[in-house]
Amino acid sequence: MNDILSPPVSRAGLHEEPTANTVLQEIKATVGTATVENPKMQARNVDVHYGEKQAIFDVSLDIGNNEVVAMIGPSGCGKSTFLRCLNRMNDSIPSCRVSGEMSLDGEDLYGPDLDPVLLRARVGMVFQKPNPFAKSIYDNVAYGPRIHGLAGNRGELDEIVTESLKRAGLFDEVKDRLDAPGTGLSGGQQQRLCIARTIAVSPEVILMDEPCSALDPIATARIEELIDELRQNYAIAIVTHSMQQAARVSQRTAYFHLGKLVEVNDTNSVFTNPQHELTENYITGRFG
Amino acid sequence: MSVESSHTAAPAQPSPATAHVKAGLARRYAAEKRFRLYGIIAIGASLAFLAMLLISIVSKGLPAFSQTFIQLDVPLDIDTLDIDAETAEAVQEGSLPASELRRANYNGAIREALRERFPDVSGRSDRRALYKLVSTGAQYDLARIVMDDPSLLGQRQTLWLPTDDEIGALVKRGADLTQADTLSTRLDDKSIAWAADLDANNEFDVRFNTTFFKNGDSREPELAGIRAALVGSAYTLLITFLLSFPVAVASAIYLEEFAPQNRWTDLVEVNINNLAAVPSIVFGLLGLAVFINFFHLPRSAPVVGGIVLSLMTLPTIIISSRAALKSVPPSIREAARGLGASELQVVFHHVLPLAMPGILTGTIIGLAQALGETAPLLMIGMVAFIVDIPQGITDSATVLPVQVYLWADSPERAFTEKTSAAIMVLLAFLIVMNAVAVMLRKRFERRW
Numbered sequence: 107m108n109d110i111l112s113p114p115v116s117r118a119g120l121h122e123e124p125t126a127n128t129v130l131q132e133i134k135a136t137v138g139t140a141t142v143e144n145p146k147m148q149a150r151n152v153d154v155h156y157g158e159k160q161a162i163f164d165v166s167l168d169i170g171n172n173e174v175v176a177m178i179g180p181s182g183c184g185k186s187t188f189l190r191c192l193n194r195m196n197d198s199i200p201s202c203r204v205s206g207e208m209s210l211d212g213e214d215l216y217g218p219d220l221d222p223v224l225l226r227a228r229v230g231m232v233f234q235k236p237n238p239f240a241k242s243i244y245d246n247v248a249y250g251p252r253i254h255g256l257a258g259n260r261g262e263l264d265e266i267v268t269e270s271l272k273r274a275g276l277f278d279e280v281k282d283r284l285d286a287p288g289t290g291l292s293g294g295q296q297q298r299l300c301i302a303r304t305i306a307v308s309p310e311v312i313l314m315d316e317p318c319s320a321l322d323p324i325a326t327a328r329i330e331e332l333i334d335e336l337r338q339n340y341a342i343a344i345v346t347h348s349m350q351q352a353a354r355v356s357q358r359t360a361y362f363h364l365g366k367l368v369e370v371n372d373t374n375s376v377f378t379n380p381q382h383e384l385t386e387n388y389i390t391g392r393f394g
Numbered sequence: 395m396s397v398e399s400s401h402t403a404a405p406a407q408p409s410p411a412t413a414h415v416k417a418g419l420a421r422r423y424a425a426e427k428r429f430r431l432y433g434i435i436a437i438g439a440s441l442a443f444l445a446m447l448l449i450s451i452v453s454k455g456l457p458a459f460s461q462t463f464i465q466l467d468v469p470l471d472i473d474t475l476d477i478d479a480e481t482a483e484a485v486q487e488g489s490l491p492a493s494e495l496r497r498a499n500y501n502g503a504i505r506e507a508l509r510e511r512f513p514d515v516s517g518r519s520d521r522r523a524l525y526k527l528v529s530t531g532a533q534y535d536l537a538r539i540v541m542d543d544p545s546l547l548g549q550r551q552t553l554w555l556p557t558d559d560e561i562g563a564l565v566k567r568g569a570d571l572t573q574a575d576t577l578s579t580r581l582d583d584k585s586i587a588w589a590a591d592l593d594a595n596n597e598f599d600v601r602f603n604t605t606f607f608k609n610g611d612s613r614e615p616e617l618a619g620i621r622a623a624l625v626g627s628a629y630t631l632l633i634t635f636l637l638s639f640p641v642a643v644a645s646a647i648y649l650e651e652f653a654p655q656n657r658w659t660d661l662v663e664v665n666i667n668n669l670a671a672v673p674s675i676v677f678g679l680l681g682l683a684v685f686i687n688f689f690h691l692p693r694s695a696p697v698v699g700g701i702v703l704s705l706m707t708l709p710t711i712i713i714s715s716r717a718a719l720k721s722v723p724p725s726i727r728e729a730a731r732g733l734g735a736s737e738l739q740v741v742f743h744h745v746l747p748l749a750m751p752g753i754l755t756g757t758i759i760g761l762a763q764a765l766g767e768t769a770p771l772l773m774i775g776m777v778a779f780i781v782d783i784p785q786g787i788t789d790s791a792t793v794l795p796v797q798v799y800l801w802a803d804s805p806e807r808a809f810t811e812k813t814s815a816a817i818m819v820l821l822a823f824l825i826v827m828n829a830v831a832v833m834l835r836k837r838f839e840r841r842w
């Protein structure tokens with residue numbers, strides 16, 4: 107914690123070494139505009155606790171239709187935690203408590219009427235580490251449509267599977283071995299398989315937690331293309347450690363620091379003209 | 395400490411740290427070599443003990459799988475057999491069932507055959523000794539032969555009939571029957587002389603012992619078989635498996651995947667672990683008190699044995715199933731949940747198939763334990779002397795380890811070899827069970 111908070115004095119840009127308290131006091135309110143005109147998902151004053159420990163402090167953020175929101179910030183600042191709250195993946199962590207308001211199309215995510223199973227079919231998730239099922243490539247992609255009954259017959263299911271694999275840029279590599287185990291693919295192929303699996307359910311929002319951290323530049327480029335293409339139909343939130351990636355794929359960027367949302371703005375202005383000192387330090391490489 | 399100083403050393407020289415590591419290398423490799431050696435010695439020793447055990451059991455038990463037969467020229471006329479002529483005729487014509495011949499005096503025919511073979515033997519006690527050459531079970535064999543083919547009535551037949559166990563053992567051993575004083579046997583010299591005579595004329599034959607696999611227990615070693623115990627064990631284990639596997643797997647899944655973490659589940663967990671450590675005889679007492687005395691289930695029956703043994707195997711399977719479920723990577727659960735699978739679908743579509751090999755291993759360990767268990771079964775009366783092959787789970791039965799225990803307790807020499815043979819059958823049962831488990835596991839592993 108302290109090494110993030112207190113960078114070496116020798117570094118330029120900071121006149122005095124900040125203590126934990128002075129930095130926290132600086133993050134009083136989010137700089138920039140957290141809201142959009144046509145929000146798909148909204149978060150208002152969200153606090154998240156893991157047992158006694160608070161991981162997210164009073165975060166408000168919108169994810170608009172047809173846009174990619176990038177979430178950046180130093181390790182441990184709560185990006186994954188916030189992302190996982192958006193489709194209630196944190197429900198399975200007993201110590202995790204979420205307060206504040208979150209909604210999808212104006213519907214309260216944590217309200218009594220909302221079924222988490224249905225929510226996750228509408229808000230899909232791609233994880234940091236590729237995690238294909240121990241099943242064939244075909245069954246990996248077909249699993250979601252099967253449990254939700256999205257395909258009427260085998261032909262329709264085949265259609266969904268091929269289409270999803272094509273959009274994830276994996277089809278040509280695996281079309282001859284759809285029966286081979288998904289776990290036998292390379293890391294990058296596995297990640298694209300996971301993406302294909304997610305889009306096979308036709309979600310409305312896709313959450314991606316560092317989807318390219320295990321991929322080479324070529325596979326990364328392909329996935330970035332895919333994200334750009336998916337944006338036409340979906341709302342996307344992506345966590346990334348690569349500033350370049352955030353700059354390339356996103357329309358808006360949110361910078362998190364120690365569980366607080368420091369700054370959120372158009373990607374362009376965040377990277378060219380950061381409003382907050384912490385954001386500037388981070389994107390210029392003085393942090394994290 | 396030398397690592398500390400390495401920072402100040404001149405960069406061109408190999409740093410003191412490298413030298414230090416180098417100096418220690420030989421010692422580290424030596425330690426590793428020594429450890430490997432210990433490992434090999436340990437494995438060698440355990441293999442040697444296992445081999446000793448197996449060799450002693452097999453060498454003792456093998457003779458039980460063969461049986462000595464004596465060739466006799468048996469007169470099957472209706473006078474000797476004491477059948478009235480009308481019945482014989484009716485059976486031969488087929489107007490009466492062959493079972494009408496069950497009561498005939500087959501023993502008399504065998505004795506007559508023996509008297510004809512050794513015409514010189516006279517006197518009551520000598521005759522009685524002569525009759526003892528043939529097994530008391532031979533009359534049942536003869537009865538079966540005649541009832542299978544009633545047209546034999548009235549003819550003379552050359553038949554092979556089982557011998558008595560003492561003589562049989564001598565012949566099986568290939569002992570030199572002409573040297574009576576070198577044989578360690580309870581037989582008197584006259585019997586040995588008759589046997590030597592028969593042996594010289596090739597009237598003994600050693601064959602595979604089918605009786606051992608066909609019969610239940612008997613007071614006569616040459617008639618005693620493993621079948622009743624084998625069937626009893628199979629029924630008992632079937633009940634054990636049917637009860638303990640689903641219950642244990644369901645409890646493991648509930649505790650691991652669904653139960654909230656609170657004081658109650660902790661208590662249940664502690665109790666399951668304790669249950670695994672309870673001496674098995676306690677389960678036997680419980681079975682006696684609850685299932686037999688209270689619920690009035692039949693005594694000595696596989697159904698009660700199976701219930702008692704499943705109480706014993708439950709904790710073993712639960713504990714290993716939970717370990718198997720726990721070892722399924724959480725990322726798989728997350729992936730399924732992220733796609734909108736319900737908790738139940740997550741478990742049954744993804745977690746359970748991945749945990750299945752581990753669960754099966756635990757099950758087989760539990761069942762193997764149950765297969766070898768004696769103490770609790772003694773308490774519920776499965777130690778009874780069972781001649782009949784059990785026909786169902788409520789018939790009186792015994793199981794393999796109890797049969798081993800019973801035979802080990804019998805004084806006759808032939809029962810010693812039966813004991814070892816029963817142990818061999820028990821081991822074979824175990825191997826078959828393990829093979830099935832391995833096959834199932836392979837199938838589950840091949841699914842991806």
Ligand SMILES: Nc1ncnc2c1ncn2[C@@H]1O[C@H](COP(=O)(O)OP(=O)(O)OP(=O)(O)O)[C@@H](O)[C@H]1O
Pocket residue numbers: 156161180181182183184185186187188199201
């Ligand atoms: N299951 C959990 N139980 C308790 N604390 C947790 C749990 N998951 C995360 N945390 C804590 O919450 C804080 C935020 O974690 P989170 O995983 O959201 O960080 P992150 O921004 O995604 O980091 P990274 O970039 O390294 O992935 C961290 O301090 C972490 O220790």
Ligand SMILES: [Mg+2]
Pocket residue numbers: 185186187234315
């Ligand atoms: Mg993370």
